[in-house]
Amino acid sequence: MGKRACEDKTTDESQHLMELINAFKGEAFDTTQPLYNAVSNIICSMVYGRRFEYDDPEFTSLVDRVNRNNQIMGSISIQIYNLFPWLCQWIANRKKFHDMALATKKQNLEFFSHLKETLNPQMCRGLVDAFLVRQESGITNSHFNDTNLLITVMNLFAAGTETTATTLRWGLLFMARYPKIQDQVQVELRSVIGDRQVRVADRKNLPFTDAVIHETQRLGNVLPVAAPHRTTRDITFQGHFIKKGTTVYPLLTSVLHDASEWEKPHTFHPAHFLDKDNKFVKRDAFMPFSAGQRICPGESLARMELFLFFSTLLQHFRFTPAPGVTEEELDLTPCMGLLHVPSPHKLRAVSRM
Numbered sequence: 001m002g003k004r005a006c007e008d009k010t011t012d013e014s015q016h017l018m019e020l021i022n023a024f025k026g027e028a029f030d031t032t033q034p035l036y037n038a039v040s041n042i043i044c045s046m047v048y049g050r051r052f053e054y055d056d057p058e059f060t061s062l063v064d065r066v067n068r069n070n071q072i073m074g075s076i077s078i079q080i081y082n083l084f085p086w087l088c089q090w091i092a093n094r095k096k097f098h099d100m101a102l103a104t105k106k107q108n109l110e111f112f113s114h115l116k117e118t119l120n121p122q123m124c125r126g127l128v129d130a131f132l133v134r135q136e137s138g139i140t141n142s143h144f145n146d147t148n149l150l151i152t153v154m155n156l157f158a159a160g161t162e163t164t165a166t167t168l169r170w171g172l173l174f175m176a177r178y179p180k181i182q183d184q185v186q187v188e189l190r191s192v193i194g195d196r197q198v199r200v201a202d203r204k205n206l207p208f209t210d211a212v213i214h215e216t217q218r219l220g221n222v223l224p225v226a227a228p229h230r231t232t233r234d235i236t237f238q239g240h241f242i243k244k245g246t247t248v249y250p251l252l253t254s255v256l257h258d259a260s261e262w263e264k265p266h267t268f269h270p271a272h273f274l275d276k277d278n279k280f281v282k283r284d285a286f287m288p289f290s291a292g293q294r295i296c297p298g299e300s301l302a303r304m305e306l307f308l309f310f311s312t313l314l315q316h317f318r319f320t321p322a323p324g325v326t327e328e329e330l331d332l333t334p335c336m337g338l339l340h341v342p343s344p345h346k347l348r349a350v351s352r353m
């Protein structure tokens, strides 16, 4: 993930995303759908080996279900169900969740069967092809079975779409809310990149833009709670004894907003990631992808997508609040759920080219 082929797919997708945004002709729009489409297509390219047109019904239904699934997973009723599973028959969202998972499963099985019919082992189009080639090599007792293929693909969509798209939405919202910071990003992009396509290799020459993206992830805090883990031995942590085998939920917010680590923990302050010479600096407490052996496996892909999509959009558009809304009126309170998603809002994207 995050390698050259992914870079090319992302730069190609950013052109489609810009066309979509251009079609709003400077009118205010909800940023959700365009960003979900672009980010979902990266997963489609990686998994199925092809992108979809944004209005293809196969694609719209897939994107819509992945996102509704995540919303339902974060709903209060499903959280109650997770605590008290015996309540299952009274939880309406549980049925919705299962129905949608079944529809996603059915759709994926159709995609897989088409990919199987057209499989050329010499030319793998994506992850599914590579998996099928392993399956057909006749290895028995292997992890390359049908269930693992389906679950892997569904996991990549669930884990890799809303996280990245929501971070980008926070980034654009912060830019509209703090126009002076947006000015600085655009001045840097203009002087280092000009009109050409941004590449991953440019990141080291764009310290301010890089700092803004890191600060977006820190303050946006898209995934406040990492995946549940289990202690592998008895341990005493901060004075509390935790028995081996206990389920623990790492709270990433406690690090990303820790007042002993960050100079301005609750403010959008890109200087958190800049030294006195305005060079980019890494910070140990920056861990939106969690840490340790189970750190997010999509980190490098996500970081590449965030950089390329964000820089390309800022290079081409000026983001401002909808007419009649002042910058100060843009609400930065997140909606509660599994993910921290910005409250509903619209932005204008005015072409700079």
Ligand code: HEM
Residues within 6 Å of the ligand: 043, 155, 156, 159, 160, 161, 163, 164, 167, 222, 223, 225, 226, 227, 228, 250, 288, 289, 290, 291, 294, 295, 296, 297, 298, 299, 301, 302
């Ligand atoms: C800004 C974007 C993203 C953020 C903030 C993020 C964050 C995280 C976090 C905090 C975890 C839990 C790690 C733990 O167990 O402690 C995780 C797990 C995971 N992420 Fe990401 N992620 C992002 C994008 C992606 C992308 C693009 C992919 C794949 C294409 C991906 C695939 C996964 C998978 C498969 C897991 C589960 C790993 C496991 O069970 O061990 N993520 N992610």
